[in-house]
Amino acid sequence: MISAPPLLDGTILRAQSGFYYIRTDDGILECRLRGRAKRGPREGDLAVIGDRVKLTRLTEATGVIEQVEPRHAKFSRRQPGPGGTAREDVMVANLDQVVIVFACADPMPNPRLVDRFLVVAEANDVEALIVVNKVDLCDDREVRTIFDRYTRIGYPVVYASAREGAGVDAMRQRLAGRISIFTGPSGVGKSTLLNAVQPGLRLATGDVSEALHKGRHTTTVAELHPVDGGSGYVADTPGLRELGLWRIEGDELPWCFPEFRPFLGSCGFNDCRHLDEPRCAVRRGVDDGEISPYRYDSYRRMLATT
Numbered sequence: 001m002i003s004a005p006p007l008l009d010g011t012i013l014r015a016q017s018g019f020y021y022i023r024t025d026d027g028i029l030e031c032r033l034r035g036r037a038k039r040g041p042r043e044g045d046l047a048v049i050g051d052r053v054k055l056t057r058l059t060e061a062t063g064v065i066e067q068v069e070p071r072h073a074k075f076s077r078r079q080p081g082p083g084g085t086a087r088e089d090v091m092v093a094n095l096d097q098v099v100i101v102f103a104c105a106d107p108m109p110n111p112r113l114v115d116r117f118l119v120v121a122e123a124n125d126v127e128a129l130i131v132v133n134k135v136d137l138c139d140d141r142e143v144r145t146i147f148d149r150y151t152r153i154g155y156p157v158v159y160a161s162a163r164e165g166a167g168v169d170a171m172r173q174r175l176a177g178r179i180s181i182f183t184g185p186s187g188v189g190k191s192t193l194l195n196a197v198q199p200g201l202r203l204a205t206g207d208v209s210e211a212l213h214k215g216r217h218t219t220t221v222a223e224l225h226p227v228d229g230g231s232g233y234v235a236d237t238p239g240l241r242e243l244g245l246w247r248i249e250g251d252e253l254p255w256c257f258p259e260f261r262p263f264l265g266s267c268g269f270n271d272c273r274h275l276d277e278p279r280c281a282v283r284r285g286v287d288d289g290e291i292s293p294y295r296y297d298s299y300r301r302m303l304a305t306t
């Protein structure tokens, strides 16, 4: 009797038109989903980058996915669907961390956008790391007054210069052993930083990268790259579009501001939206200097657009 070949474990690094590129202990294999594994309501979300799978090897370079392991986390966007429903689109499975990259100059940082990215990370229950790149271009103290606001409420902030190598080791340490995506406005140095963190990666940067993306509708996270010898994985994203499409329910929004949480539940009204209601604990927190007025203002703006 011939016994079935043993199943291999792998991580999906790239998914494209029904083909999955999977990292295993035996190298990268190109796989398809076994017909049986395909069944289900949302085929597109059945296997995405970051998923851990069990597969059978077919040839030297190919295999077939037998099973997708349960996800411990996922990063998805919700898009409005017909009749007030929301459509969920899983972008990365098992994501541990969103790395939010801004530059201290060229382009100037926009803290409103930092707040938006943080809310998306919180809504997905994923850790956030803020990286302030290009510190070679500006006065340290000035940027620190902007980003201290985030350190104070518990977000880690790394000051970096991909050009001069500052902060690169600190970033590498935070990318080890976990799955991360890089996001932030275009031109802040995401790809350059990743190339510095992981020599040999050779992601396109600057003008080359602009030319590559011009006119192309790149809305999906393309690929996970192994970092730190494969203990971690990281995806580069071309810019903002991925996260810009997010919708968050109004009553979920206050929980996406971690510094509001100690005050939630103490408002005069159960359904307080923390706008102009009397006896609002969040607004009292702002008045008492425990919540940054800037962050509170970001909350009001986001609530107005959800």
Ligand SMILES: Nc1nc2c(ncn2[C@@H]2O[C@H](COP(=O)(O)OP(=O)(O)O)[C@@H](O)[C@H]2O)c(=O)[nH]1
Residues within 6 Å of the ligand: 133, 134, 135, 136, 137, 160, 161, 162, 163, 164, 185, 186, 187, 188, 189, 190, 191, 192, 193, 204, 205, 206, 207, 209, 238
């Ligand atoms: N001065 C300076 N320029 C940088 C630094 N990091 C990246 N750049 C430049 O910023 C431009 C955009 O970088 P890129 O990595 O393509 O940005 P991305 O769009 O966020 O991926 C390129 O011309 C880089 O050379 C840095 O630390 N300091």
Ligand SMILES: [Mg+2]
Residues within 6 Å of the ligand: 190, 191, 192, 204, 205, 209, 236, 237, 238
């Ligand atoms: Mg780039």
Ligand SMILES: [Zn+2]
Residues within 6 Å of the ligand: 267, 268, 272, 273, 274, 275, 277, 279, 280, 281, 282, 283
């Ligand atoms: Zn309130």
